[in-house]
Amino acid sequence: MTTHTVGALPVNDNESTHALDRRHVFHSWSVQGALDPMVIAGGEGSTVWDFDGRRYLDFSSQLVNVNIGHQHPRIVEAIREQAGRLTTVAPAHANDMRGEAAARITAHAPDGFDKVFFTNGGADANENAIRMARLVTGRDKVISRYRSYHGNTGAAIVATGDWRRVSNEYATGHVHAFGPYLYRSEFWATTPEQECERALQHLERIVQCEGPSTVAAILLETIPGTAGVLVPPPGYLAGVRAIADRYGILLILDEVMAGFARAGEWFAFDAEGLVPDLVTFAKGVNSGYVPVGGVLISDRVARHFDDRMFPGGLTYSGHPLAAASIVASIDAMEQEGIVEHAAEIGRSHLGPGLAALAAKHEVIGEVRGRGVFWAVELVSDAETREPVTAAWMGRLKGELLQRGVLPFTADNRLHVVPPAVVTPAEVATGLQVVDETLAALA
Structure with missing residues (x-):
């Protein structure tokens, strides 16, 4: 592993970046010893990647803020x-x-x-x-x-x-x-x-x-x-x-x-x-x-x-x-026309697409949202609306990452919040991955 010195430029590889982070960065809302942060090296539009070239469709917009997409x-x-x-x-x-x-x-x-x-x-x-x-x-x-x-x-x-x-x-x-x-x-x-x-x-x-x-x-x-x-x-x-x-x-x-x-x-x-x-x-x-x-x-x-x-x-x-x-x-x-585009993506792609997933997967209790701002509530029992467990959500997040989608999860919910510049094709890809992941976890 490359040795870092004070004042040195970052070394562009996943291992060194991860090690440097764990040595010096104190993360928010976290138990520090349990962290294993994902490395992100670059991005463009609705996609981010690491130093090894592994690419992810960013369905989180990081913290639901990259509305105009990465590196506009x-x-x-x-x-x-x-x-x-x-x-x-x-x-x-x-x-x-x-x-x-x-x-x-x-x-x-x-x-x-x-x-x-x-x-x-x-x-x-x-x-x-x-x-x-x-x-x-x-x-x-x-x-x-x-x-x-x-x-x-x-x-x-x-x-x-x-x-x-x-x-x-x-x-x-x-x-x-x-x-x-x-x-x-x-x-x-x-x-x-x-x-x-x-x-x-x-x-x-x-x-x-x-x-x-x-x-x-x-x-x-x-x-x-x-x-x-x-x-x-x-x-x-x-x-x-x-x-x-x-x-x-x-x-x-x-x-x-x-x-x-x-x-x-x-x-x-x-x-x-x-x-x-x-x-x-x-x-x-x-x-x-x-x-x-x-x-x-x-x-x-x-x-x-x-x-x-x-x-x-x-x-x-x-x-x-x-x-x-x-x-x-x-x-x-x-x-x-990015605001109008976001409204259309919600109306014609995310909304109908997520509704179709809800009809297909019993684990989806409710879908709600507007524009590029959606949440999928996940339940272990559709009748009692008992939320899925934290462990189940952890598996969901891991499976989505393995399939190339970077998700935003909170409690028993998957938030579908891509950049406002996301394309219909990217929405279709992301929802297909969610579909496959829910089927695998079922």
């Missing part, structure tokens, strides 16, 4: 060009690329959204949206959902509803509610209409019991992603908007995963007929090529700080390399 030449060139001109600038200064990035984002926002606060990622976008809501309302509490993920910083992780919250509960003022999830209804519902009505009644009762005058914001992922691509039933988000309005509460929609083509829209809430007060974004806005996130601020909220200081900031807010990647990414999405 326009984005790579924009970053390179900006690096040659100005690599960094303090956030207090005006910079042309930062302004252009904000303008590109607001151009796709609802009317009445003209300002963007840039962050380094989705977690601190949610942190700052929560801060803004508390300052504007003068209230403290934030209501979010149990089935959610909002990031791994102080308030964002406590707003998160899943297991990762439990060992990180240091922030205060957070309350959780159940959202709609008809397949595993908390409300004894049997129809989407019942689930919607009862979930809204549950949310409003929590607001009332907590004391409406203490609640600053309701924070929701428009479509909960890691929690299972839980597409809300018709009328739910509009109902949440109505509850927020009734009690003077701000509505924050987390579009970190669902935005910028993932759900077949610029913003997933575009399909829901409502306008939030604050929108958080990250991942999809530039496909993660450079770390970036932000808060899209309604004029009503922004005006609050016209004559009051906003007590927040980040050294790399609106970093010019990140801004350049946003400008190039949004321009490419517009000119290449």
